[in-house]
Amino acid sequence: MKSSPTSLRPRTAFTLVELLVVIAIIGVLVGLLLPAVQAAREAARRMSCGNNLKQLGLAVHNYHSAYNKLPMHGGGTWVDGAAIGSNQSNRMDLSIWVGLTPFFEQQALWEQIVNPSVNSSGTPSLWPAMGPETTASNYKPWTTEIPTLRCPSDPGTGLPAMGRTNYAACLGDSIHYMDLGLLGIDADATLTLANASTHAAETRAACRGAFVSHQATAFRDILDGLANTVICGEITTDLGDRNIRTLAAVGNDSGSEMVRDEPDLCLHEGLVDSNRPQFWATGSPPTLAPSDQGRGYRWASSGAAYTAINMVLPPNRELCFGGATADSHGIASVSSQHQGGAHVLMGDGAVRFVTDSIEAGDVHHSNVWLGGTGESAPGSRSPYGLWGALGTRAGQETESFEP
Template identity: 70%
Template sequence: MHTSLPHLQVPDQPAQPINTGSRRAFTLVELLVVIAIIGVLVGLLLPAVQAAREAARRMSCSNNLKQLGLSIHNYQSAYQQLPMHGGGTWRDGAALDTNTTNRMDLSIWVGLTPFMEQQALWQQISNPLANNGGAPNPWPAMGPETTAVAYAPWTTEIATLRCPSDPGVGLPSFGRTNYAACLGDSLHYMDQGPLGIVNRTVYSMSNLSTHAQQAAAACRGAFISHQSTRLRDVLDGLSNTIFVGEIATDLGDNDIRTRPGIGFDSPPGEMLRDDPDACLDEGFNDATRPQFWLPGAITLAPNEEGRGFRWAASGAAFSGFNTIRPPNQEVCFGGNSASSHGVASASSRHQGGVHVLMGDGAIKFITESIVGGVHHHSNVWLGGTGDNAPGSPSPYDLWGALGTRASHEIVSDGF
């Protein structure tokens, strides 16, 4: 006989909690510390990022100049001469602003368009183009005057002519350019050349012999207004002669580098020629902001005549520069427009200097501190005497020597 054991009741054990680890949120102080650390890191890295971006922009700018150098040499190979600064068409008796001719006011960039991958634009320029705005219809071959805003090619922005460091864009400019032809180390006859064309008008056809003599003595750059030059004319050596340099375009802020001061020339053609830094000597710039004109102190070029505002125009403010004053100095003209003569130095939005294209295709970065001689020294010209006489070395030392093509100056290595 089996007896059953009594069922033993095991008391319930309380459930043991599962230890998942303690959780604790950030305190406000910790969060602020993290944010502060991130801010410091960003502050440290941002200048490096900006510097890297500017280095990339400078490299792109240098590449643009390299392409322009190749274009110039290809043009020379095709036509046995350099593109003319102030070339184009002329029609005797044509009134100003009738747009039946461009009045020999084209920059070197117009002829170079097919050599810098702008064949379509060149086709529009070199052939008559339909004009929907009125007479003449069509626009003439090689285009109308460079002031014709309705002519589409003149308002076209060409990427190869723009430095990415320059923020200038839009009206009142047409198509901007950051690169200009070197016109030498003298402002005398820099706008006229041997034809005596001033502001798109020939003022004295009877004095062509005098004009030619004046231009031969004073126009000493690789390019001469209204006259063709060749590589063989560069007797100083292509590696010692600047062909093209940078110019900053105007932003509408009265910058002395980009908004030309005009009319400072009495008697005509003499004051700035004999005292190139007269605009600053007279205190026309703001003493508290030396890089800007003092409001009302000097007559400024109209808004539409800012530096680099017309890629197709040969006016000195638009597409020319000289090596009288060092880079990033004032633009001060003796005439009454941006197409006139005057001190027009190279300039850029890069820190400390400008890029230049040498005749052999090399790209150099010229600092603002380059040796520039005595800035108020008179230019070399036909009526000059002593060290201002025709054929004299440049009075503006290394910077001036680099701007001349045949002055037989010695340029040291590593400039």
């Protein structure tokens, strides 16, 4: 008996068992590949972040070629007798990024800043040239998000921040006078030149970084060599989660110890949550900066929490400030959302990734300052090892960064 043509037709469908096996295999492959894909995405974001910093380094060099000096940290305008909040000037509170805007493809923004403009929402009727105080939230340039100043790995966005930045200027290896600088002022104070010689002496002794508040510096001042000196670094912005890297504990000079003399004061005083060491403990202390004073929250301001770093504690350590506000003086290291470290920009334009485990000397050692003694006396070697040496411009230290 002959078989019918239908019985000889090959089977074309999957069985239920075969289908389940294929689904299981696909699930396993997805489970194996997903971490690799996520790692590749983070690697791409990290590379993009480094490229941003590289572009900023080129901007710094082009600025120096044009003006034979570096942009001033804490530069800008001042009107004698003008009350805080009058917005008649920016009270010499501009970050280095303001002057650099035309050098990293932000010419249109620079034109808005450098020219007076109409203020239709308050007093004064005209915004002054170079802008008002950096707290003026209705001045559009100060609230502009600039892509070159943002790290793709940082998810922070929106209020209460104004215009965020993930990059900051290096002020050296001491917190003393980091906010006051040559003129002895900050954005919340009244300008006085009565103690000009004292301010100059304090600044010369303690402010040893590539940038100095309210004082012009140049590449010729970096005697340790551009390749051996950090000029800028990466910071992560505050996400509103009480992270020790992004929201400063303030007012810590009120006790018997000062942050200048005990850099890890906030840690050994128990202000960090012992169960969650990346976050501040609840309750008081610690006294934390206001929610609108988070790390990197104002790209245009020279305040320490916003656009400054110092090389005292190693990367991703706590923000511990002696003053009452986040734009005063305190420990402000580099930080990032990358795993294990953060980027820094060297004076020669090279971008390096520094790990959290970099050799940082004695983190309990007092900063170098005018009143320091022994190894804290003016002119001393940085107490903070390789990390501190990379932050000083003229310490005559031969240490160099090894990847």
